[in-house]
């Protein structure tokens with residue numbers, strides 16, 4: 001099989017992995033070397049048909065000896081198999097880089113023979129790239145669960161970012177669908193990488209030229225919708241992963257049916273993209289807005305509201321905290337106002353040192369008044385002429401599309417119908433209750 005035939009198979013096999021976005025690392029080319037990695041991030045990938053190539057996302061091999069039921073590369077699946085040699089992969093990457101096709105590499109792999117052997121092959125490919133071809137571009141390497149920690153150490157010195165996929169949100173699901181993996185085999189390398197990063201940061205302070213270990217941190221990926229775990233369970237797990245393993249990102253991947261298996265959603269099931277989107281919004285709230293998982297969902301409300309984003313949903317259910325005086329509210333409280341983001345909250349704090357702010361000033365600072373005006377006061381006043389009713393607030397919280405879908409009584413993950421040109425009728429009390437409780 002020629003190398004381009006392999007490339008086609010192995011880029012196609014890697015397309016389900018979403019655990020890669022920005023690089024988060026700055027590294028200039030070494031003298032005589034090639035490539036540099038910028039903190040601004042790389043977030044495209046190389047599709048099997050050759051489109052959109054900024055990051056070459058590829059597998060070392062898809063000849064996997066494991067049999068994870070949700071995976072297209074599982075042992076029992078009848079699919080073409082291919083494996084790169086380390087030199088083939090290194091040459092391909094450097095040649096693509098020289099032609100300006102890509103800016104970095106995302107390397108994952110099925111388990112060939114065993115985790116250690118697979119990891120050794122990946123190390124050799126990256127070693128060739130870094131040492132022989134002097135490639136200084138961004139590399140994201142997937143750690144193979146079960147590989148020896150000495151091998152992970154070597155991989156971590158060659159890669160910028162590493163990730164270990166948690167795959168499924170509970171041990172029970174993992175046992176059922178990925179019998180070759182265990183919670184321990186996933187969490188142990190995560191813990192190892194975390195302590196490696198911590199130790200390395202001390203070394204770098206002490207010795208300026210100490211080699212960097214996973215300088216862009218580690219991330220993970222979770223499959224959403226393949227198993228029955230609720231948003232509440234997923235968000236709690238996400239929160240504990242951030243706390244325990246100082247992950248840079250937890251990625252969510254809406255499950256795309258790849259197998260006709262009674263344990264999994266039917267092949268015709270659409271990927272739960274809206275659910276994935278709501279989880280990303282909530283993840284943002286955990287990382288930058290000071291929310292905890294327990295504030296966004298609880299035992300009684302285990303799923304996100306389809307129609308309203310999690311921050312608005314929280315605000316609508318905690319109206320006792322509003323309206324909030326924008327000229328006095330602390331930064332942490334401003335972050336909880338719909339329509340005020342991290343940047344606008346910071347700008348408010350800085351700007352109000354010079355004098356009190358009015359609605360015109362807030363608009364200039366980037367506040368989305370269409371939403372925020374229902375939750376704030378400027379010098380004790382609301383926007384002039386503003387009528388506050390639940391109907392008006394809900395309309396402000398929902399996008400045109402969400403409102404249209406609501407009126408057509410459609411689940412939001414379906415394709416939208418052509419919306420009416422005429423304004424929809426007011427929401428009834430029953431509509432409002434449904435919206436607030438997230439019922440379809």
Ligand code: SF4
Pocket residue numbers: 064065066067068071072073074075109110111178
């Ligand atoms: S280990 Fe499991 S998820 Fe990874 S490639 Fe093999 S079958 Fe797929």
